[in-house]
Amino acid sequence: MLNPEGRVVMVSGASRGIGLAIVRKLLDKGYSVSAGARNPDALAALLSDAPGDRFMCARYEAGDRASHADWLAATLARFGRLDGLVNNAGTSNTFSIESGEEEELDALWTINVKGPLFLTRACLPHLKAAGSGRVINVASLSGKRVRNENIAYNMTKHAVMALTHGTRRIGWEHGVRATAVCPSFVATDLTDGVTKISREEMIHPDDFAEITALALALPNTAAMAEMLVNCRLEDTL
Numbered sequence: 261m262l263n264p265e266g267r268v269v270m271v272s273g274a275s276r277g278i279g280l281a282i283v284r285k286l287l288d289k290g291y292s293v294s295a296g297a298r299n300p301d302a303l304a305a306l307l308s309d310a311p312g313d314r315f316m317c318a319r320y321e322a323g324d325r326a327s328h329a330d331w332l333a334a335t336l337a338r339f340g341r342l343d344g345l346v347n348n349a350g351t352s353n354t355f356s357i358e359s360g361e362e363e364e365l366d367a368l369w370t371i372n373v374k375g376p377l378f379l380t381r382a383c384l385p386h387l388k389a390a391g392s393g394r395v396i397n398v399a400s401l402s403g404k405r406v407r408n409e410n411i412a413y414n415m416t417k418h419a420v421m422a423l424t425h426g427t428r429r430i431g432w433e434h435g436v437r438a439t440a441v442c443p444s445f446v447a448t449d450l451t452d453g454v455t456k457i458s459r460e461e462m463i464h465p466d467d468f469a470e471i472t473a474l475a476l477a478l479p480n481t482a483a484m485a486e487m488l489v490n491c492r493l494e495d496t497l
Contacts, residue, residue: 261477261478261479262392262476262477262478262479264286264289264290264291264476264477265290266292267291267292267343267344267476268291268292268293268294268335268339268341268342268343268344269286269291269292269293269294269343269344269345269346269394269476270293270294270295270296270331270332270335270342270344270345270346270383271283271286271293271294271295271296271346271348272296272297272320272322272346272347272348272349272375272376272379273296273297273320273348273349273350274295274296274297274303274317274348275295275297275298275299275302275303275306276448276449277446277448277449277450277465278348278398278446278448278465278468278469279295279297279346279348279349280306280307280465281465281466281468281469282346282348282468282469282472282473283295283307283310284307284469285466285469285470285472285473286469286473286476287310287311287314287315289473289477290314291314291344291476292313292314292315292339293310293314293315293316294315294316294317294318294331294334294335294338294339295307295315295316295317295318296317296318296319296320296327296331296349297317297319297320298319298320298321299319300317300318300319301317303317304317316334316335316338316339318330318331318334318335319331320349320379322349322370322371322372322374322375322376323370323371323374323375325378328378328379328382329382332379332382332383332386336386341386341389341390342383342386342387342390342393343387343390343392343393343394344387344393344394344395344396344476345379345380345383345387345393345394345395345396346396346398346472346476347375347376347379347380347395347396347397347398347420348398349371349375349376350371350372350398350416351367351368351371351372351450352368352410352413352450353367353368353410353412353413354409354410355368355410355411355412355413356409356410356411356412357409357411358409360412364412365412368412368413368415368416369412369416372413372416372417372419372420373416373419373420373423376397376420376423377423380395380423380427383395384427384430384431384436387431387434387436388431388434388435388436390435391434391435392435392437392479392480393431393434393435393436393437394436394437394438394439394475394476395424395427395431395436395437395438395439396438396439396441396472396475396476397420397423397424397427397438397439397440397441398441398443398472399417399420399421399424399440399441399442400413400417400420400442400443400444401442401443401444401488401489401490401494401497402414402417402418403417403418403419403420403421403440403442404421404442404488404497405494405496405497417442420440421440421442421486424438424439424440424485424486425438425440425485428483428485435480437478437480437483438485439475439483439484439485439486439487440485440486440487441468441471441472441475441487441489442486442487442488442489443463443468443489443490444462444463444489444490444491444492445457445461445462445463445491446462446463446464446465446468447459447462447463447464447465448465457491457492461491461492462491463489463491468489471487471489475487
């Protein structure tokens with residue numbers, strides 16, 4: 261396993277839910293973390309107890325390419341290197357094949373696909389230079405099958421799977437390993453309206469964060485391209 265000491269990881273969508281749990285978990289394990297969120301001041305207040313020498317906040321907006329470059333530059337200025345990127349920022353809506361406005365589709369495509377794509381592009385040279393760079397894309401089991409009417413969300417998560425495998429291919433010879441972590445229902449505000457399963461039965465964010473940390477820590481010789489994480493039985497998953 262890779263030693264987390266001295267390794268620097270950027271985490272997008274870090275102000276709540278899965279992202280916040282991942283940041284806390286990585287700090288507990290000894291990583292240095294650069295957390296990106298739309299409101300970095302609010303995030304800093306949430307993590308006021310974080311070790312100052314291993315933690316920083318920055319603004320990240322999926323649709324604002326300049327924020328990608330500024331966040332990366334600030335991370336490198338603070339820590340001098342980059343070892344991992346967790347593309348966690350994402351959203352959902354009810355756009356379906358039969359209803360929904362094009363603007364709703366565009367919003368999901370911007371946040372769920374174009375954001376991680378262009379952030380990965382910016383970070384990749386530094387991850388290659390590290391020799392053991394990691395890209396973790398928080399995808400979904402909705403990127404592996406379609407079980408609801410929210411087709412825009414399903415489409416974007418299928419695209420994230422393609423992005424992950426493309427990143428694996430171009431980064432492999434440089435020691436970069438990419439993993440898509442694909443959960444079913446996680447007990448966050450994104451699943452507040454879910455009635456198919458109780459909150460108690462859903463994946464806990466802390467447990468999902470532990471799985472993400474494992475993907476970051478696995479050595480180059482034991483990479484996992486996809487990690488499917490379910491809280492209920494499915495025939496093929």
